[in-house]
Amino acid sequence: MSLPRITLVRRTEDVPKWLPLVTTLGAVVLAFVIGAIILASIGANPSYIYSSFFRGAFGSLGSFSDVLVKASPLILIGLGCSLAFKMKLWNIGAEGQFFMGAFMASLVPLVPLVPLDTTPKFFVLLLMALLGMIGGALYGFIPGFLKAKFNINEIIVTLMLNYIVVFWNNYWIFGKWSDSGFQMTKTFPKVAWLPRLADYATQVKAFSGITLHAGVLFGLIAALIVYIILNHSNWGYMINLIGDNPRAARYAGADIAKNTILVFMLSGALAGLAGMVEVSGVVHRLQERISTSYGFSGVIVAWLAKLNPWAVIVVSILFGALIVASREIQPSGISFLLQGIILFLVISSDVLLKYKFQIVRPGKKVETVNEEVAA
Amino acid sequence: MSNTEAKAISPNVEPSVDLRDIVLRFPGVLANDHVNFKMYPGEIHALLGENGAGKSSLMNVLIGLYRPTSGQIIIHGKEQSFNSPKDAIAKGIGMVHQHFMLVQSQSVTENIILGLDQPRFFLNLKKYDEEVRALAESVGVNIDPTAKIWQLSVGEQQRVEILKILYRGADILIMDEPTAVLAPQEADELIETLRGMATQGKSIAFISHKLNEVQAVADRLTILQRGKVTAEGVPVEGMSREQLATLMVGREVIFNQRRSDKEPGEVILTLENVSALNNKNLPALRNVNLELRHGEILGIAGVAGNGQSELVECVTGLRSCQGKIILNGENIANKSPRFSIAQGLSHIPEDRIGVGSAPNLSITKNVIMKNYREKPISDHWRLDYKAAKHHAEELKDAYDIIAPDVDTQARKLSGGNLQKLILARELSSVPQILVAMQPTRGLDVGAIEGVQELLINRRDEGCAILLVSEELDELMRLSDRIAVMYEGEIVGVLDDKEADIQTIGLMMTGSLRLDKTDKQHETPLPPQTKEAPEEKTALKMATPIEPKLEQEEVSKTTVEERVEKFFEEIEAAEPEQPEPSLEKLQAPDRPLTDEEEKARVLRKVLGDKYQEDGKQ
Numbered sequence: 003m004s005l006p007r008i009t010l011v012r013r014t015e016d017v018p019k020w021l022p023l024v025t026t027l028g029a030v031v032l033a034f035v036i037g038a039i040i041l042a043s044i045g046a047n048p049s050y051i052y053s054s055f056f057r058g059a060f061g062s063l064g065s066f067s068d069v070l071v072k073a074s075p076l077i078l079i080g081l082g083c084s085l086a087f088k089m090k091l092w093n094i095g096a097e098g099q100f101f102m103g104a105f106m107a108s109l110v111p112l113v114p115l116v117p118l119d120t121t122p123k124f125f126v127l128l129l130m131a132l133l134g135m136i137g138g139a140l141y142g143f144i145p146g147f148l149k150a151k152f153n154i155n156e157i158i159v160t161l162m163l164n165y166i167v168v169f170w171n172n173y174w175i176f177g178k179w180s181d182s183g184f185q186m187t188k189t190f191p192k193v194a195w196l197p198r199l200a201d202y203a204t205q206v207k208a209f210s211g212i213t214l215h216a217g218v219l220f221g222l223i224a225a226l227i228v229y230i231i232l233n234h235s236n237w238g239y240m241i242n243l244i245g246d247n248p249r250a251a252r253y254a255g256a257d258i259a260k261n262t263i264l265v266f267m268l269s270g271a272l273a274g275l276a277g278m279v280e281v282s283g284v285v286h287r288l289q290e291r292i293s294t295s296y297g298f299s300g301v302i303v304a305w306l307a308k309l310n311p312w313a314v315i316v317v318s319i320l321f322g323a324l325i326v327a328s329r330e331i332q333p334s335g336i337s338f339l340l341q342g343i344i345l346f347l348v349i350s351s352d353v354l355l356k357y358k359f360q361i362v363r364p365g366k367k368v369e370t371v372n373e374e375v376a377a
Numbered sequence: 378m379s380n381t382e383a384k385a386i387s388p389n390v391e392p393s394v395d396l397r398d399i400v401l402r403f404p405g406v407l408a409n410d411h412v413n414f415k416m417y418p419g420e421i422h423a424l425l426g427e428n429g430a431g432k433s434s435l436m437n438v439l440i441g442l443y444r445p446t447s448g449q450i451i452i453h454g455k456e457q458s459f460n461s462p463k464d465a466i467a468k469g470i471g472m473v474h475q476h477f478m479l480v481q482s483q484s485v486t487e488n489i490i491l492g493l494d495q496p497r498f499f500l501n502l503k504k505y506d507e508e509v510r511a512l513a514e515s516v517g518v519n520i521d522p523t524a525k526i527w528q529l530s531v532g533e534q535q536r537v538e539i540l541k542i543l544y545r546g547a548d549i550l551i552m553d554e555p556t557a558v559l560a561p562q563e564a565d566e567l568i569e570t571l572r573g574m575a576t577q578g579k580s581i582a583f584i585s586h587k588l589n590e591v592q593a594v595a596d597r598l599t600i601l602q603r604g605k606v607t608a609e610g611v612p613v614e615g616m617s618r619e620q621l622a623t624l625m626v627g628r629e630v631i632f633n634q635r636r637s638d639k640e641p642g643e644v645i646l647t648l649e650n651v652s653a654l655n656n657k658n659l660p661a662l663r664n665v666n667l668e669l670r671h672g673e674i675l676g677i678a679g680v681a682g683n684g685q686s687e688l689v690e691c692v693t694g695l696r697s698c699q700g701k702i703i704l705n706g707e708n709i710a711n712k713s714p715r716f717s718i719a720q721g722l723s724h725i726p727e728d729r730i731g732v733g734s735a736p737n738l739s740i741t742k743n744v745i746m747k748n749y750r751e752k753p754i755s756d757h758w759r760l761d762y763k764a765a766k767h768h769a770e771e772l773k774d775a776y777d778i779i780a781p782d783v784d785t786q787a788r789k790l791s792g793g794n795l796q797k798l799i800l801a802r803e804l805s806s807v808p809q810i811l812v813a814m815q816p817t818r819g820l821d822v823g824a825i826e827g828v829q830e831l832l833i834n835r836r837d838e839g840c841a842i843l844l845v846s847e848e849l850d851e852l853m854r855l856s857d858r859i860a861v862m863y864e865g866e867i868v869g870v871l872d873d874k875e876a877d878i879q880t881i882g883l884m885m886t887g888s889l890r891l892d893k894t895d896k897q898h899e900t901p902l903p904p905q906t907k908e909a910p911e912e913k914t915a916l917k918m919a920t921p922i923e924p925k926l927e928q929e930e931v932s933k934t935t936v937e938e939r940v941e942k943f944f945e946e947i948e949a950a951e952p953e954q955p956e957p958s959l960e961k962l963q964a965p966d967r968p969l970t971d972e973e974e975k976a977r978v979l980r981k982v983l984g985d986k987y988q989e990d991g992k993q
Contacts, residue, residue, distance in 0.1 A: 247731070
């Protein structure tokens with residue numbers, strides 16, 4: 003008892019506004035430090051690895067464009083999850099909604115739903131985006147409806163629906179649209195491709211080989227819309243209210259069943275749009291592997307961003323960078339290791355928002371500060 | 378009664394608890410300011426004070442949850458320093474909290490021995506069942522040790538908590554507002570149990586802010602006001618309620634408020650044959666007929682759980698029902714809450730935290746809960762938080778909600794301030810009709826007065842108020858008419874002139890029905906065939922009462938006459954085996970006189986309330 007002790011004391015005052023940002027950034031930095039210790043302990047050179055990481059992600063316009071390409075679906079999915087999580091609807095089914103969106107969007111060039119050689123590109127893409135959103139929304143409707151009408155746990159339903167859609171897609175990919183027996187469809191005609199910077203290489207030389215596509219704009223516009231919904235609309239207020247206390251919301255006149263279904267559908271629509279962005283902007287065909295579990299990463303993105311739409315963009319870019327950088331390094335699992343440590347630390351850092359450290363020195367009479375015990 | 382036989386505390390008896398000069402400081406708050414508190418073996422000592430006066434803090438010092446900033450804790454003559462509740466229980470001190478800490482799926486015995494060093498490995502549950510049974514009998518508690526907690530009523534669960542402490546060898550018990558969660562009947566039983574334990578030499582500290590209860594149960598009392606003692610160990614006998622209230626709040630509390638001198642206006646709300654099920658799908662409301670007029674307060678009296686919650690939920694659209702509920706000519710039965718809100722119906726819910734507020738949202742977001750779709754807060758789809766904040770600040774000032782600012786989370790407000798927030802929200806919309814359920818429960822005397830004043834002001838402005846309360850005093854003070862509920866039925870509606878506490882008490886317990894509702898039933902009620910549970914029926918020997926009097930008779934006879942008639946019926950009925958609990962009140966050999974019979978019945982029905990009226 004002779005050494006100074008450090009104790010955790012519950013905060014009685016409000017948390018300063020800057021603190022959540024500082025603790026989150028601190029957690030990310032600490033994650034890299036811990037990662038460095040692990041790398042050093044297995045005999046690698048952390049500074050070399052981190053610098054190649056950094057170069058791999060932000061070293062050139064080309065690599066940064068790759069980061070943004072990876073971030074685009076994450077932004078959309080992260081936003082969708084944030085919206086659902088605000089209402090305490092645990093939508094773990096973004097992966098499935100993503101695939102359903104990709105499938106529905108692919109109908110346009112593959113069936114084809116419109117004559118592809120005469121319809122302007124803008125309308126083809128608009129139709130694809132709409133169908134992608136409708137696909138995700140319908141796939142979000144199922145758990146939303148089951149939750150609203152029968153109070154069936156949405157976590158289980160969304161999780162299981164993820165597997166169903168994979169097999170649904172495989173049926174079409176292998177059975178109907180297979181490109182000479184491979185597990186992928188034939189490439190979409192160019193009219194169904196999202197415009198990329200590389201398309202303008204003849205005008206701007208620097209764009210040559212840059213794969214960044216218009217999907218990232220979808221993400222930015224969606225972030226703005228979700229931000230306005232959550233922070234400046236009646237509906238967003240209601241989502242907040244239902245999320246905090248559904249019984250109070252019902253008492254105040256909210257229709258919880260209707261809003262459960264609506265929020266689930268919008269959440270699914272954003273994931274579905276991400277699916278459209280991936281098939282139309284990156285792979286240009288429907289195939290079994292279009293997602294490197296974007297749907298699940300999106301859940302993590304939403305949490306790390308603390309359900310803030312703008313933070314979703316930042317976190318998505320960080321995750322995109324980790325995905326791109328993992329190409330630079332063997333084994334690529336190191337970037338997943340870092341993802342894991344970041345997630346763990348950021349979530350743990352919430353403790354600092356609820357408690358603060360206090361140093362108790364021996365000998366010095368300390369005024370007793372009692373923790374207010376919740377009765 | 379026994380509380381009047383206040384124990385003569387001779388100076389040479391050693392106090393079981395002696396708290397000296399306790400100072401307890403929280404950041405920014407002085408919860409206890411040099412408090413002295415002494416308890417002797419065999420006494421029930423009430424600790425009285427407003428919300429936030431420091432009662433709970435002081436008791437938490439005694440059970441080792443808080444360490445005092447300075448001061449001495451002396452237990453049975455020895456100074457102690459507790460680091461945790463475990464240290465305190467080792468010295469025989471235990472506390473029954475308002476919120477029980479029991480495992481629902483386990484039996485009474487399992488809960489009682491949970492966390493003890495014995496048994497070490499093998500559990501011979503039967504042996505412990507017997508121990509628990511013996512312990513329960515020794516303190517006069519009737520409970521089955523093998524029953525699972527979820528099968529027990531709230532009152533029984535509380536007894537398990539008491540047994541838990543006694544089993545650990547406690548002789549100093551602290552009861553934190555024990556009756557707040559109990560129905561009046563259960564409260565009476567608890568008080569009896571506590572008295573029994575006191576006669577066995579235990580010391581019981583009884584935290585409360587219900588004056589009548591303290592007068593009924595306690596031998597002596599200590600009053601705290603803003604962390605300081607204003608009355609230390611004063612015998613309860615000889616203190617008037619007004620004196621106690623003054624010591625608690627530091628000013629005279631007006632106990633008799635004015636009734637409306639205006640005639641009530643048009644009918645605004647009509648209930649026609651409303652029936653509904655409760656959450657367990659059992660009938661909770663049976664053919665309820667009521668009328669509510671502008672400018673009147675209609676009180677709903679009844680023992681908790683006789684359909685009052687369901688009635689309120691049906692009217693506010695939170696529960697589906699059969700029958701018609703007509704508000705301003707529109708049937709609102711089975712419509713959404715939003716529909717009735719739009720019709721100008723405000724609702725002060727029973728459960729402030731669970732229903733009335735969103736705890737993690739700000740004051741601003743809580744006060745706009747019902748009008749966030751209206752201008753100027755909302756413009757079509759857009760919500761203007763600046764306007765909302767302005768609105769919240771106005772309400773914060775007008776209703777005197779004490780908080781640093783309107784961005785404060787609702788969960789950080791005290792009970793009284795949270796209720797003010799709800800009142801601000803519900804009353805600021807100038808409702809046509811207000812449904813208020815237990816609007817003053819758990820509030821301190823000062824806050825109660827404020828709430829009641831607000832209700833009366835609204836009534837005088839023409840608002841129709843349906844007031845549901847378990848506090849008979851409150852109903853009597855505020856209501857223009859009182860409807861009494863028993864087992865889901867309205868067993869009578871009384872005008873303020875004919876309502877007296879005895880009649881209502883009889884009706885609440887199902888011993889009397891006056892089938893004079895506002896409207897005559899279109900379909901006659903089935904005669905009351907169901908025998909009420911024994912504890913609830915004061916008069917076991919009473920023959921089933923004729924459910925209906927002739928219509929002309931109803932209009933002619935006054936209530937008093939009917940009560941009189943009722944007692945005649947009782948007299949005429951041959952008494953069966955008297956209940957054991959009645960035995961001691963009954964003179965054994967000779968037949969009872971009218972007066973004695975009446976007194977006996979009323980004492981049983983009303984408990985301590987009877988005494989105070991007897992005194993008058």
